[in-house]
Amino acid sequence: MAPELIGGEELATIVMSAVAILVAISTLRLLIKILVLARTQYTIRDDAFHREYDLLYRTQSREIPVRKLRGHEYSQGRIQALLGFGTIRLLTAGTNRSLGFIEFEHLNDPERVRAEIRRVSTETRE
Structure with missing residues (x-):
């Protein structure tokens, strides 16, 4: 230069x-x-959706009961689409600081996870 x-x-x-x-x-x-x-682990159970990660000395855990789920958003950017990843945001009636939402970020098979979320939330309502 x-x-x-x-x-x-x-x-x-x-x-x-x-x-x-x-x-x-x-x-x-x-x-x-x-x-x-x-280091993030996502879990879909029949009663709750759970996201947890630990990094060195910090652990963060967040859970939404299935009965509180009000909807979900699916997003996939250009790079995510090329690589086959996607992000699903689970929404409740709360705000971002309360129960609010959980993001399942950069999922390897987002369509399969989305179908599982629909299955669990549908079975809970019935």
């Missing part, structure tokens, strides 16, 4: 350092996201 295009060697060094830091931060965030997804 020609430093004179940016405004001198000193400015070029600063810009390159800033770019390197941004790339490092983005890479670290992506690796953490991949690790969280790899």
Whole structure:
């Protein structure tokens, strides 16, 4: 790279350092996201939908009783569609901070999971 295009060697060094830091931060965030997804477990039981993950010393668990389910959303971005993944968001009448929702992110076979969610929620209503 020609430093004179940016405004001198000193400015070029600063810009390159800033770019390197941004790339490092983005890479670290992506690796953490991949690790969280790899350590996340989704469970569909006859009475509840459950999402749990643990990362080092942090564990997060969230559960929605089937009777509280009000609906679900299915989304699939372009990259997810190419790779065969999808995300299902289970919705309740609550807000995001209360019972609210659970996201089953980047599922390998989202159509199968969606059918199972429908089956469980239909059987509970009957």
